[in-house]
Amino acid sequence: MKIWTTFILLALVIVGVSVFVSRNPAEVPVDLGFHIIEGAPLWMSLLGSALLGAALTVGVFTWPLVSMRLQVRRSGKQVTKLEQEVHGLRTLPLNDEATEKQAGEV
Numbered sequence: 001m002k003i004w005t006t007f008i009l010l011a012l013v014i015v016g017v018s019v020f021v022s023r024n025p026a027e028v029p030v031d032l033g034f035h036i037i038e039g040a041p042l043w044m045s046l047l048g049s050a051l052l053g054a055a056l057t058v059g060v061f062t063w064p065l066v067s068m069r070l071q072v073r074r075s076g077k078q079v080t081k082l083e084q085e086v087h088g089l090r091t092l093p094l095n096d097e098a099t100e101k102q103a104g105e106v
Contacts, residue, residue, distance in 0.1 A: 020047075 024043040029036055 017047075 021043045024041070024046065026042045027039045028042050028045060029038050030040045030045050
C-alpha cells in the first residue's frame, strides 16, 4: 500500500511539473544582482527560485536541530563520565580506619 501511494504521489508531481512547464514557456531576463541572464525560460526561473528558497529555509531551520543534537551528545558523554566517577567514589572507604583495616588484612 505504501509503495502505491508513493508511486501515485510521484506521478502527480511529474504531471504537475510537466503542466507547469508547458504553460510557462515565455522567456524572461533574470537579474542575479551580479549577472543578468537574458532569455531564461519563465518556468525554469520560477522553479529555480522556489527550490532555492526551500533549500535555504531547510538549511536555516535544520542548523539549530543539528546544533542541539551535538550538544545532547556531548552532554551524554559527560554524564557517562560523571556516573563512572560516582560509581568509583561509592567503592571508596569513608574514613581512615577502614583503609587501615584493609591495609592490615592484606
